[in-house]
Amino acid sequence: MHPSESAPKTQRYVRSPGALVREGAFGVVVLGTETSDAVTLSGTAAALWDVLADPQTSTAVVDVLAEQFGLAPERVRPDVDSALEQLVQLGALERRA
Amino acid sequence: MTFDTLGTIGSYGLPGAAPVSIGPLGAPEWGSLLRAAVDQRAVPLVAHAAAGGCLETSSAQWDELTSMNEQSMHACVRLERAALEVVWVLRGAGIPHRLLKGAAVAHLDYPDASWRAFGDVDVLVRADRYDDAIHVLERLGGRRRYSEVRPGFDSRWGKGACVVLDRGVQVDVHRSFVAGPFGLTIDLNDLFAVSEAVLLGGVEVDVLSREHRLLHACYHALLGDAPARLVPLRDVAQMALSGTRDWEELWGCASRWHSRAVVARAMHASATAMNVILPEPARSWTVDYVADRFEARSLDAYLGPGRSYARQMAAGVHAVRGLGAKLAYVRSMLAVDADYARRHDGGYRRRVQRAWRAQRSAGAAR
Known part of the structure; x- marks a missing residue:
């Protein structure tokens, strides 16, 4: 089972206060707390980061992005879950109860 | 690509700056612009000017500029991580400090930190703890880039030292703003009597007050590299034209530090390069102030x-x-x-x- 699939659906994702961030036409450059290499979020990843300006559950993120990109939620969920998990691993996002 | 043209682009976004419309640029001019922007660490400014429609670009030029700006921002967040490590060890050793230039100015004085690139970490430490600061950074794995003139010189009279950490991160540890006479007349206690804070990675980091940041920007723009570099000149205009300043406090401080001529000339140079009109009383300083004998003699050592x-x-x-x-x-x-x-x-x-x-x-x- 994917780690994010085991997370309670009420669990919220928040931007890590320790992450260092820059935004621009390139997307979003993020240096998470658990890595020494910054990553660039672009396209749907940047849109996901934007949704997380406020704490959100994974379901809420899925719903917003699905509507934004005109896709069915079940089509979007696997990519969103994967992205959320990667960003948590990097220390760019945190899970909050 | 002349410095004047890059300066025109570099004034984009300044309150009161004249509207700018440049381009489209052919391949040679575009290449020249990018090389100048990299040399002057002004890629973010150029990128913002392009995004704002003031610099017309082809699709390929836009992609190239965006990619370069992305790399610039990667470097900046890595340097902010290094700055936090430096602040952490200085705090642990109980050494009073102020984060200077770079990250401090980017977050506090520009519309957004993405406007301002920087290439190293600058930190001011209190003079009586200067040697301790060097030692804690050496224990962090840093090594002095240049040897001291004489043991004890830097902590008593010098500007500071460059310490290179592993991964090649350069940390400039400052005792004062500049070497030489204008660095020696600063009352360093003033710089630690007040402070502001910048939030980096969720950590509040001490920085200079607004007025002291502008003063430092003047010192750096006028007395740093010759010829003056674009970003330090932009810093002066950015701070002078944005937000509120206690001009009386700033001028009084410059007077106590025997450096009114530095402030007046730096502001004049910045306003000229950026083609902006400074607010009063700063504008009058650039026109009316005449350097006294000490200032004139000292300026000659830096500029003559x-x-x-x-x-x-x-x-x-x-x-x-x-x-x-x-x-x-x-x-x-x-x-x-x-x-x-x-x-x-x-x-x-x-x-x-x-x-x-x-x-x-x-x-x-x-």
Whole structure:
């Protein structure tokens, strides 16, 4: 089972206060707390980061992005879950109860 | 691509700046612009100007500029991580400090931190803890880039030292804003009497007050590189034109530090490069202020023909108060560490000769 699939659906994702961030036409450059290499979020990843300006559950993120990109939620969920998990691993996002 | 043209682009976004419309640029001009922007660390400014429609670009040019800006921002967040590591060890050692330039100015004085790139970490430490600061950074794995003129010189009279951490991160540890006379007349206690904070990675980091940041920007723009670099000039205009300033406090501080001429000339240079009109009373300073004898002589060491680090150090003797201190200062410059003299001057005798020539040159200029 994917780690994010085991997370309670009420669990919220928040931007890590320790992450260092820059935004621009390139997307979003993020240096998470658990890595020494910054990553660039672009396209749907940047849109996901934007949704997380406020704490959100994974379901809420899925719903917003699905509507934004005109896709069915079940089509979007696997990519969103994967992205959320990667960003948590990097220390760019945190899970909050 | 002339500096003037890059300066025009670099003024984009300044309150009151004249509307800019440049381009489209052919391949040679575009290449020249990008090289100049990289050299001046102004890629983010150019990118914002392009995004704002003031610099017309082709699709390929836009992609190239965006990619370069992305890399610039990668470097900046890595440097902010390094800055936090430096702040962490300084705090752990109980060493009062202020984060300077770079990250501090980017977050506090620009519309967004993505407007301002930087290439190193600058931190001011209190003079009586200067040596301790160097030692804690050396324990962090850092090494001094240049040897000290003489043991104890930097902590008493120097500007500071460059410490290179692993991964090649350069940390400039400052005792004062500049070397030479204008660095020696600053009342360093003023810089630690007040402070503001910048939030980096969720951590509140101490920085200079708004007025002291603008003063430092003036010192850096005027007395740093020659010719003056674009981003320091932009910093001065950015701070002078944005937000509210306690101009009376700023001018009073410059007066106490015997550096009103530095502020006036820096603001004039910035306003000229950026083609903006400064608010009063800053605008009047640039027009009306006349340097006094000390300022004129000192400025010549930084800006005049034959300017050099040696001339600045020689001119510094006029800023040192008290005969005993002056003698100690001169003795320190002459009786340098043998290794320093060998590496910088080719030997002690040549060092004395250079110092003598520098002082004679300064005297002839008066």
